[in-house]
Amino acid sequence: MSCEVPLLVADHVSRLYGSRIGCANVSFDLYDGEVVSVVGESGSGKSTLLSVLSGSTPATSGRIFYRMRDGNTRDLATLGEAERRLLMRTDWGFVRQDAAEGLRMGVSAGANVGERLIGAGERRYRRIRSEALDWMGRVEIDPMRIDESPQTFSGGMRQRLQIARNLVTRPRLVFMDEPTGGLDVSVQARLLDQIRSLVREFSLSVVIVTHDLAVARLLSDRMIVMRHGIAIESGLTDQVLEDPREPYTQLLVSSMLQV
Amino acid sequence: MSAPIATGYNFAYLDEQTKRMIRRAILKAIAIPGYQVPFASREMPMPYGWGTGGVQVTAAILGPDDILKVIDQGSDDTTNAVSIRRFFQKTAGVATTTHTSKATIIQTRHRIPEDAVKEGQTIVFQVPIPEPLRFLEPRETETRTMHALQEYGLMHVKLYEDIARHGHIATTYAYPVRVNGRYLMDPSPTPKFDNPKMDMSPALQLFGAGREKRIYAIPPYTSVVSLDFEDHPFERGAPDRPCALCGSTGVFLDEVVTDDKGARMFVCSDTDFCERALMRRTAPEEIA
Amino acid sequence: MTAVRIREATKSFHLHLQGGVTFTALSQLSLDVERGSCVALHGPSGAGKSTLLKMIYGSYRCDSGSILVEDVGGAIDVACATPREIMALRRRTLGYVSQFLRAIPRIGARDLITEEARVAGVEDEIARRRAETLLERLNVPARLWDVAPATFSGGEQQRVNIARGFVVERPVLLLDEPTASLDAANRAAVEDLVMERRRAGAAMLAIMHDVETRDRVADRIVEMRAPNGGGGLHV
Numbered sequence: 001m002s003c004e005v006p007l008l009v010a011d012h013v014s015r016l017y018g019s020r021i022g023c024a025n026v027s028f029d030l031y032d033g034e035v036v037s038v039v040g041e042s043g044s045g046k047s048t049l050l051s052v053l054s055g056s057t058p059a060t061s062g063r064i065f066y067r068m069r070d071g072n073t074r075d076l077a078t079l080g081e082a083e084r085r086l087l088m089r090t091d092w093g094f095v096r097q098d099a100a101e102g103l104r105m106g107v108s109a110g111a112n113v114g115e116r117l118i119g120a121g122e123r124r125y126r127r128i129r130s131e132a133l134d135w136m137g138r139v140e141i142d143p144m145r146i147d148e149s150p151q152t153f154s155g156g157m158r159q160r161l162q163i164a165r166n167l168v169t170r171p172r173l174v175f176m177d178e179p180t181g182g183l184d185v186s187v188q189a190r191l192l193d194q195i196r197s198l199v200r201e202f203s204l205s206v207v208i209v210t211h212d213l214a215v216a217r218l219l220s221d222r223m224i225v226m227r228h229g230i231a232i233e234s235g236l237t238d239q240v241l242e243d244p245r246e247p248y249t250q251l252l253v254s255s256m257l258q259v
Numbered sequence: 260m261s262a263p264i265a266t267g268y269n270f271a272y273l274d275e276q277t278k279r280m281i282r283r284a285i286l287k288a289i290a291i292p293g294y295q296v297p298f299a300s301r302e303m304p305m306p307y308g309w310g311t312g313g314v315q316v317t318a319a320i321l322g323p324d325d326i327l328k329v330i331d332q333g334s335d336d337t338t339n340a341v342s343i344r345r346f347f348q349k350t351a352g353v354a355t356t357t358h359t360s361k362a363t364i365i366q367t368r369h370r371i372p373e374d375a376v377k378e379g380q381t382i383v384f385q386v387p388i389p390e391p392l393r394f395l396e397p398r399e400t401e402t403r404t405m406h407a408l409q410e411y412g413l414m415h416v417k418l419y420e421d422i423a424r425h426g427h428i429a430t431t432y433a434y435p436v437r438v439n440g441r442y443l444m445d446p447s448p449t450p451k452f453d454n455p456k457m458d459m460s461p462a463l464q465l466f467g468a469g470r471e472k473r474i475y476a477i478p479p480y481t482s483v484v485s486l487d488f489e490d491h492p493f494e495r496g497a498p499d500r501p502c503a504l505c506g507s508t509g510v511f512l513d514e515v516v517t518d519d520k521g522a523r524m525f526v527c528s529d530t531d532f533c534e535r536a537l538m539r540r541t542a543p544e545e546i547a
Numbered sequence: 548m549t550a551v552r553i554r555e556a557t558k559s560f561h562l563h564l565q566g567g568v569t570f571t572a573l574s575q576l577s578l579d580v581e582r583g584s585c586v587a588l589h590g591p592s593g594a595g596k597s598t599l600l601k602m603i604y605g606s607y608r609c610d611s612g613s614i615l616v617e618d619v620g621g622a623i624d625v626a627c628a629t630p631r632e633i634m635a636l637r638r639r640t641l642g643y644v645s646q647f648l649r650a651i652p653r654i655g656a657r658d659l660i661t662e663e664a665r666v667a668g669v670e671d672e673i674a675r676r677r678a679e680t681l682l683e684r685l686n687v688p689a690r691l692w693d694v695a696p697a698t699f700s701g702g703e704q705q706r707v708n709i710a711r712g713f714v715v716e717r718p719v720l721l722l723d724e725p726t727a728s729l730d731a732a733n734r735a736a737v738e739d740l741v742m743e744r745r746r747a748g749a750a751m752l753a754i755m756h757d758v759e760t761r762d763r764v765a766d767r768i769v770e771m772r773a774p775n776g777g778g779g780l781h782v
Contacts, residue, residue, distance in 0.1 A: 081404070081407075082408045085404075085408060085410065104395070104416070106394075106395065107395070107404075107416055107420055108420060108423060110419070111416045111419050111420050111423070114416065114419050115412060115413065115416045118412040118413075118415045118416060118419070119410065119412035123488055123489050124488060124489045124490050125419065125422055125488040125489075125490050126490050126492050127422070128419060146423070147423050147424065156510065214422070224343055
């Protein structure tokens with residue numbers, strides 16, 4: 001157990017925008033099957049952190065390591081563009097708050113799911129089709145709607161389609177940026193529940209950014225609280241929520257709705 | 260039919276420096292089959308969409324001894340074909356022909372002649388939109404990266420959509436191909452029926468997009484593979500009937516409406532091929 | 548053999564939002580719990596009973612002292628363990644049953660309990676059978692098994708929660724008022740469960756206000772008092 005190698009390691013990761021801090025000196029390890037939430041208010045740097053971790057924004061300093069499928073841990077900064085993009089569309093997933101950013105709105109739901117399979121080299125139409133149907137079922141979208149454009153889908157359905165699209169290649173690591181943001185409360189509950197089940201079923205490692213502590217409580221094992229770009233507190237999710245130490249964390253927790 | 264050579268223009272309209280610039284782009288395009296080479300496309304005395312890209316490529320490679328054939332949708336006598344042919348007659352004074360086998364340069368919009376082309380011939384295609392990924396990924400920065408990294412999955416997404424909607428790959432023209440096992444290429448809006456003719460063709464194939472300022476090429480004897488799925492292979496889509504005029508089979512046909520009561524006939528889209536087939540049938544002894 | 552060894556554990560809360568008040572909840576507490584023993588914590592509210600359970604479970608941090616819990620590879624000091632070590636400890640060794648069920652909206656009672664066992668590494672079929680046995684023993688009607696417990700009565704929810712706490716046979720169990728709102732029959736069922744686990748060698752720490760239940764299951768009662776005489780509040 002103790003000799004287990006983390007899947008993702010953030011080592012003093014900073015991202016500066018000129019003199020402004022995006023995020024500064026963030027370090028943490030993420031192991032297989034672990035869910036870490038990054039919480040904080042808008043502008044706290046949590047989305048910047050996610051963008052740096054996922055390689056879409058280069059870090060100003062610090063390093064990020066990832067254990068590839070071949071078992072070798074690599075410094076992400078040393079990956080070529082081709083390798084990074086391959087990682088992004090096979091071994092990683094990214095669920096965005098705005099489904100229109102995470103989906104291809106111009107093509108059908110089935111094609112949205114199929115694209116990642118095709119990207120991974122699948123060239124059998126029937127197989128792509130059946131996987132797409134299977135995944136639509138898993139995320140509780142009526143398979144009859146496989147040929148419809150996500151434009152015709154509700155917000156909750158779009159998010160579920162985005163999740164299906166990401167998980168179809170069986171990634172090991174999924175980044176989520178406010179996946180339930182902007183949804184009705186009842187829709188949120190259903191989506192959270194589905195994310196939770198899928199995370200368990202596929203032993204996914206997840207880094208989830210949210211401003212909603214209730215989301216973090218339901219989904220994450222560990223929690224990182226960010227403020228002004230700095231990780232001010234971290235620990236087991238129940239520990240941070242029940243025994244918050246920092247004034248800001250106490251404020252956040254006391255503002256949380258009790259469910 | 261040959262018009263007098265217009266004075267006051269450089270040979271083939273474009274100045275020599277421009278032609279050199281275009282030739283450099285063409286050479287690069289030949290060196291990297293299927294890769295879209297940017298070039299400084301000039302304003303031509305015709306509107307975009309009328310083949311300004313093809314005309315510039317033709318102007319750059321045309322010599323006094325060349326024999327030029329110009330076709331539009333297979334036809335030598337439509338407005339577009341006629342005016343481009345006249346353009347080069349006037350500005351370069353070159354010989355023109357409608358016979359595929361006699362031409363050294365064939366500028367075409369949307370067809371490859373039925374007669375097999377041979378070594379030494381050059382086909383110049385007029386291209387409206389050179390980027391095959393554009394409709395699925397509008398960001399040029401992204402499509403360039405996709406080409407660089409050979410991430411062509413998106414093109415199969417388009418084919419997937421076709422099959423999902425129509426039960427088969429319904430793309431019938433501008434059917435995407437992979438050139439020399441490397442670059443994804445839009446073969447211009449030629450019917451997919453002509454795609455197999457591009458594969459290992461003995462002729463040099465050049466593509467010019469004037470508005471988009473891109474030139475690309477398929478050198479002779481280069482593999483050109485139409486994309487498909489294992490369980491939905493590429494189909495050429497050969498017509499199921501002979502030409503109503505010449506009776507040829509296995510050629511690409513145009514539908515022609517013959518009256519205002521809906522009567523129609525299907526005839527060769529390649530008019531030169533059709534005429535000679537007709538002549539062979541009616542007076543075989545006159546053909547050398 | 549000692550399963551839980553607590554030495555001079557101290558916990559205070561610094562309440563930044565209430566003018567920076569520091570509140571000592573537990574001061575210099577030492578306690579051992581042996582395998583096969585059930586220690587009942589007794590004392591007025593504010594004496595730190597729940598605080599102690601949460602410190603052992605790792606939900607509350609420990610300011611000073613040590614909390615050693617015997618794990619498969621040796622003792623782990625929860626007071627200074629990493630989150631990951633605590634997570635592993637909880638998975639295989641340390642169980643916690645509170646009186647409140649944190650229900651998940653759309654998951655049925657049986658699945659909720661089964662999942663708890665599965666996460667701890669119990670095989671699907673066995674996990675499911677164990678869940679059903681427990682629901683039966685705790686008199687949860689079969690018609691409710693596939694219903695999400697969010698709609699259950701307080702007593703029903705509590706029994707689902709107990710089933711969840713007992714479905715994995717962990718060697719250390721922390722019980723916070725497990726019988727609080729149960730009737731006599733269900734109390735007896737819970738007492739049976741506790742006694743079975745005790746006989747199997749589990750070490751337990753329990754908060755139980757119900758004297759009869761406490762006398763039946765506990766072999767030791769520890770009196771707790773609020774630190775500093777009373778209130779435990781100092782500025």
